[in-house]
Amino acid sequence: MDxxxxxxxxxxxSGKSGMPGDWPGGGGGGKGTPVLNEIxxxxxxxxxxxxxxxxxxxxDRPDLIRTAKEFEARFADLEAKTLRANTVTPSLVRExxxxxxDLIEFxxxxxxxxxxxxxxxxxxxxxxxxxxxxxxHFLALLDMVCETHHGDDHHLRMLLSRVVFWIxxxxxxIxxxxxxxxxxxxxxxxxxxxxxxxxxxxxxxxxxxxxxANARPRFFNSAARFVDExxxxxxxxxxxxxxxxxxxxMCKLLSAIPSPLLADHIRREADMAIMEMREIxxxxxxxxxxxx
Numbered sequence: 001m002d003x004x005x006x007x008x009x010x011x012x013x014s015g016k017s018g019m020p021g022d023w024p025g026g027g028g029g030g031k032g033t034p035v036l037n038e039i040x041x042x043x044x045x046x047x048x049x050x051x052x053x054x055x056x057x058x059x060d061r062p063d064l065i066r067t068a069k070e071f072e073a074r075f076a077d078l079e080a081k082t083l084r085a086n087t088v089t090p091s092l093v094r095e096x097x098x099x100x101x102d103l104i105e106f107x108x109x110x111x112x113x114x115x116x117x118x119x120x121x122x123x124x125x126x127x128x129x130x131x132x133x134x135x136x137h138f139l140a141l142l143d144m145v146c147e148t149h150h151g152d153d154h155h156l157r158m159l160l161s162r163v164v165f166w167i168x169x170x171x172x173x174i175x176x177x178x179x180x181x182x183x184x185x186x187x188x189x190x191x192x193x194x195x196x197x198x199x200x201x202x203x204x205x206x207x208x209x210x211x212x213a214n215a216r217p218r219f220f221n222s223a224a225r226f227v228d229e230x231x232x233x234x235x236x237x238x239x240x241x242x243x244x245x246x247x248x249x250m251c252k253l254l255s256a257i258p259s260p261l262l263a264d265h266i267r268r269e270a271d272m273a274i275m276e277m278r279e280i281x282x283x284x285x286x287x288x289x290x291x292x
Contacts, residue, residue, distance in 0.1 A: 033088065036085060038141065038272075039145075040083060042138040043079045043096065045138075045268075046071075046099070046103060046138065047078075047079055048265050049134070050068050050069070050075060051068075051261075052131075052262065052265075053071075053107075055259075056258075074099055075099060078096060088145055093145055093146060096142055097142045104136060107135065110128055124176065126172065130169070130172050130176075137165060156213040156216065156220060160206065160210040160223060160280075162280060163227060166230075166276065167199060167203045167206050167230060167234075170199055170234055170237055170270065171199035173237075174195050174237070177241075177244070180256045181255050185254055185255065188244070195236070195237055195240060202233060209222070209226060219285040219286055219287040223284050227277055231274055234274050234277065238270035238271060241267040241270055242267050244263050245260055245263035248260040
């Protein structure tokens with residue numbers, strides 16, 4: 001972080017995990033299984049996606065605004081159910097799958113209208129594509145929960161595909177932030193542009209390693225080293241996002257960011273990326289050197 005920018009203090013007292021207290025799997029000690037905590041995380045993310053969409057739609061499309069607000073209320077209700085739950089039940093998964101599938105269809109409808117110049121909201125087309133991919137990722141998680149046999153869960157290529165997913169999400173977060181910062185915020189813009197260069201490189205490498213994993217090597221030490229670097233860089237980005245959030249709260253940041261919640265939203269996604277990549281790193285097979 002630039003010396004002129006205050007460091008984020010979010011994670012200073014969150015314990016050894018290094019995760020903010022409000023993250024389901026972090027220092028907050030939220031009850032439930034890891035899968036339930038992940039479902040809670042993504043349900044809240046879906047609710048906030050609907051909020052951001054509603055805020056960015058043009059006032060001459062009250063029908064779309066109404067639909068977005070209905071999704072917000074629907075996911076708020078589901079979020080409350082997940083917080084009350086102690087386990088993932090089939091009925092809860094079915095209800096979530098239906099809601100996420102409907103939201104994906106709505107997002108695709110919006111994107112299609114934007115691409116065909118039928119809709120001009122205060123939203124980037126790439127942003128709609130971005131949050132649609134996140135919803136598809138959540139739907140895949142729910143589908144996995146429904147399966148009784150996970151035989152190849154930790155197949156190397158599948159693991160690296162998840163790394164590709166998160167690095168692309170992080171890269172696009174940086175690009176959105178760059179476009180939303182006021183041009184006078186040169187110091188922050190410079191930091192964001194440097195972070196973007198890092199994540200462009202990481203994404204290219206991640207895709208190459210994912211492709212190499214098709215050879216099904218028995219161990220892949222280079223991939224393990226790469227994931228270590230991705231975790232470290234994502235931690236730097238997480239702190240940048242946290243600092244931006246604090247600056248917004250203190251009214252010390254000039255931007256077109258509509259709400260501090262947006263900065264907090266992408267900070268929480270960075271936390272999830274770090275947690276998931278740490279888990280992935282543990283499952284990448286590595287051959288340890290033997291002493292001569």
